[in-house]
Each structure stands twice: as C-alpha cells, then as structure tokens.
Amino acid sequence: MIIAIDGPAAAGKGTLARHLAETFDFAHLDTGAIYRATAKKVLDLGIDMGDEAACTEAARQLQPADLLADGLRDEAVGQAASKVSAIPGVRAALLDFQRDFAKTPPDGKLGAVLDGRDVGTVVCPDADVKLFITASAEERARRRHKELQDGGQNAIYARVLEEMKERDARDQSRSVAPLKPADDAVIIDTSALDADAAFEKALETVRAKRP
Numbered sequence: 001m002i003i004a005i006d007g008p009a010a011a012g013k014g015t016l017a018r019h020l021a022e023t024f025d026f027a028h029l030d031t032g033a034i035y036r037a038t039a040k041k042v043l044d045l046g047i048d049m050g051d052e053a054a055c056t057e058a059a060r061q062l063q064p065a066d067l068l069a070d071g072l073r074d075e076a077v078g079q080a081a082s083k084v085s086a087i088p089g090v091r092a093a094l095l096d097f098q099r100d101f102a103k104t105p106p107d108g109k110l111g112a113v114l115d116g117r118d119v120g121t122v123v124c125p126d127a128d129v130k131l132f133i134t135a136s137a138e139e140r141a142r143r144r145h146k147e148l149q150d151g152g153q154n155a156i157y158a159r160v161l162e163e164m165k166e167r168d169a170r171d172q173s174r175s176v177a178p179l180k181p182a183d184d185a186v187i188i189d190t191s192a193l194d195a196d197a198a199f200e201k202a203l204e205t206v207r208a209k210r211p
Contacts, residue, residue, distance in 0.1 A: 001111035004185075006130075031098055037072060059084075131202055133198070140164055144160050148160070
C-alpha cells in the first residue's frame with residue numbers, strides 16, 4: 001500500500017506521515033529530506049544555485065547517509081531546497097529513488113508512506129491514498145518560528161512569514177511539478193487542528209481505502 005502526503009512547509013504533513021507509518025508498520029520517506037540533503041550538498045560545495053548542471057550532478061551523487069546530515073532543518077537549507085527542487089535535472093535525478101522506495105519498501109515492509117510536495121501528483125500518481133495537508137501561511141509561520149526558537153535559533157516571526165510566503169509562491173509557480181493537490185486527494189486543513197485531530201482525520205481516510 002502506498003500513502004502519498006503532500007502540502008506546503010509546516011502544515012504538519014511530516015508528523016502525520018510518521019504517525020501513519022508507525023501505526024501500520026509501513027516504511028516512511030520524507031522526500032523533502034532528499035531535496036534538503038541535495039541543497040546542503042550544494043551549499044557546502046559552494047555551488048551557484050543558478051548552475052543547473054552542477055546542482056543536478058550533486059543530486060546524482062546523493063548517498064543515503066546524506067539524509068542524516070546535521071543542519072538539514074536549518075532555514076537556509078530549506079530555502080535552498082526550494083530553489084534546487086525547481087531544477088528539472090535535480091527532480092529527474094531524485095525521482096527514481098523515491099519510486100523505488102514506494103514500490104519496494106525497505107526491510108520487507110508491506111507499505112510505504114511518502115510525504116513531500118509532488119508525491120501524489122508526480123512521484124506516485126497511482127498511490128492508494130492521497131492526502132494534501134495545508135494550513136494558513138500565518139499558522140505555518142507561527143509553527144516554524146516556534147520550531148526555530150525551540151532549536152536555539154534567533155528567529156523573527158515577520159521574517160519567517162515573509163520567507164514562507166516566498167517559498168509557497170516559488171513552489172506553486174515552478175514549471176516542473178508545482179505544489180498542488182492531486183485531483184483525487186483528500187484535503188485536510190490543519191490551521192485549527194492539533195496533531196492528534198489531524199491524524200484521526202487521515203486515519204479515517206486510510207482505513208476506508210485499506211484492503
């Protein structure tokens with residue numbers, strides 16, 4: 001069984017994906033981590049974001065260990081990930097990895113949960129369940145601001161909100177795999193929901209689809 005979960009930054013899709021994977025003993029892949037790891041590699045190597053060939057090569061050289069690198073959740077890496085993910089060559093280089101994970105989950109798992117921005121529309125268009133998790137930009141910025149502060153980073157809410165809106169616009173307007181719900185996705189707005197309430201809504205959908 002393949003569960004595809006998409007949505008903008010800080011909407012709660014990662015927490016939800018992990019919870020569903022644990023509940024059903026499915027494998028979990030945060031596809032955003034793949035792009036964040038690529039972005040960190042690009043930043044660490046001093047590659048110009050405008051050099052599409054070099055960014056694509058960095059994506060091709062990505063190793064599983066890179067997904068465990070420190071600093072993947074840093075805001076600078078997140079912003080860079082949004083930029084490199086708009087490069088067609090980068091997306092093509094990372095697409096096969098994601099599809100292989102979904103079709104043949106590691107450790108003999110009987111299903112996979114993938115969360116990201118184009119899982120239901122591009123990576124796994126035939127997924128058994130498609131969820132699109134969203135929330136207002138203001139609420140998502142509040143969550144990210146708290147996450148950054150709790151992590152010891154000096155963050156300003158207004159700046160976080162501005163960057164959130166910029167990233168949304170970039171993700172939604174890119175020519176390759178723009179952020180949008182799949183036509184058959186169930187949309188869950190978490191603006192006024194806590195993690196448990198969002199999980200219960202998602203669980204209903206999965207159980208209805210599960211054979």
